[in-house]
Amino acid sequence: xxxxxxxxxxxxxxxxxxxxxxxxxxxxxxxxxxxxxxxxxxxxxxxxxxxxxxxxxxxxxxxxxxxxxxxxxxxxxxxxxxxxxxxxxxxxxxxxxxxxxxxxxxxxxxxxxxxxxxxxxxxxxxxxxxxxxxxxxxxxxxxxxxxxxxxxxxxxxxxxxxxxxxxxxxxxxxxxxxxxxxxxxxxxxxxxxxxxxxxxxxxxxxxxxxxxxxxxxxx
Amino acid sequence: xxxxxxxxxxxxxxxxxxxxxxxxxxxxxxxxxxxxxxxxxxxxxxxxxxxxxxxxxxxxxxxxxxxxxxxxxxxxxxxxxxxxxxxxxxxxxxxxxxxxxxxxxxxxxxxxxxxxxxxxxxxxxxxxxxxxxxxxxxxxxxxxxxxxxxxxxxxxxxxxxxxxxxxxxxxxxxxxxxxxxxxxxxxxxxxxxxxxxxxxxxxxxxxx
Numbered sequence: 001x002x003x004x005x006x007x008x009x010x011x012x013x014x015x016x017x018x019x020x021x022x023x024x025x026x027x028x029x030x031x032x033x034x035x036x037x038x039x040x041x042x043x044x045x046x047x048x049x050x051x052x053x054x055x056x057x058x059x060x061x062x063x064x065x066x067x068x069x070x071x072x073x074x075x076x077x078x079x080x081x082x083x084x085x086x087x088x089x090x091x092x093x094x095x096x097x098x099x100x101x102x103x104x105x106x107x108x109x110x111x112x113x114x115x116x117x118x119x120x121x122x123x124x125x126x127x128x129x130x131x132x133x134x135x136x137x138x139x140x141x142x143x144x145x146x147x148x149x150x151x152x153x154x155x156x157x158x159x160x161x162x163x164x165x166x167x168x169x170x171x172x173x174x175x176x177x178x179x180x181x182x183x184x185x186x187x188x189x190x191x192x193x194x195x196x197x198x199x200x201x202x203x204x205x206x207x208x209x210x211x212x213x214x215x216x217x218x219x
Numbered sequence: 220x221x222x223x224x225x226x227x228x229x230x231x232x233x234x235x236x237x238x239x240x241x242x243x244x245x246x247x248x249x250x251x252x253x254x255x256x257x258x259x260x261x262x263x264x265x266x267x268x269x270x271x272x273x274x275x276x277x278x279x280x281x282x283x284x285x286x287x288x289x290x291x292x293x294x295x296x297x298x299x300x301x302x303x304x305x306x307x308x309x310x311x312x313x314x315x316x317x318x319x320x321x322x323x324x325x326x327x328x329x330x331x332x333x334x335x336x337x338x339x340x341x342x343x344x345x346x347x348x349x350x351x352x353x354x355x356x357x358x359x360x361x362x363x364x365x366x367x368x369x370x371x372x373x374x375x376x377x378x379x380x381x382x383x384x385x386x387x388x389x390x391x392x393x394x395x396x397x398x399x400x401x402x403x404x405x406x407x408x409x410x411x412x413x414x415x416x417x418x419x420x421x422x423x424x425x426x427x
Binding site for chain 1: 231234235237238241242244245248249251252253264265266267268269270271272273274283385387388389390391392393394395396397398401405406408410411412413414415416417418421422423424
């Protein structure tokens, strides 16, 4: 191609030069448009995809004669959630006919409820933690799904692991519930349930329950 | 002495690198964008450590707003040949003796979350102005006397039994309302559901 043009030029006397057009294109409108588009995309982008936590609730049974499964009282931790981000817990069962367990005040921080749950769930947590560490450092190689299954097995293996009953009164916020369920995930507790709060527990929260230590003890 | 006239030159900046950069950014944003669906209300989800991505397809989402209003959103399911939203709306309309035109059904099937008593749906669907439309979002009644959410969930479940249920509550929503929604779900044999949260890493270490 280039050669042909050269030949043509020679034919016309050789002195005439092809007129040079400036190849500069005004890019300002293009830049304007791009600026606009980038701004648009930047503002509409949702970077963090919403996550979800699974919850399985026990099936509702209409049969009133069927009794709730017996759970041993010494494994039970009851967490009571109430308004103003207040949090209480007690061990065992609150039976109106027996002396009531002591209600202990705690909070959502790292040294609050998590410490108690970790203490009670020590063996399982240690096992799960070790397993995860091994996978992290590359000592053990396994797929994510295998790790998940192994963790599940470990969680269920301990027959003395705590059973947590989560109860919230009407003043509680949704955030509080999620925080507590999250705490279960952090401390690898397998057995927990969201349970309706009983009248005696509401009384305990209000400090009006009979035969209780007058007010909840602050830890 | 006459002043020396300097030739006026238009300052020409080479914009090519800038355009290059912009093109790059533009491509990046265009590829990473996943459009946030328009929702009936702004929901500020609570945080959790869960890393499971919330389901996006074939899902019934129940939104609980900051003001404890309940909204509902469900999609047309995996089967593209049937429009579940239209079918469900027809069934609900029957219950309330309402009639929807084909155009209204179409509008409904392309919309997302909604929250209003059934008798106001028609007016909502016929409103064009988005500002006006927002005023209709007063929440779906969930009281035991007028439990419309229950009705919706039941009909959606009949049409699409495999749909996953997700509850997207605002952090400041009352537990009472969320619990009530859960109860309604359980009445419809939904015992497993997702709580939509934002990721926030946190870790605990065993005590030495």
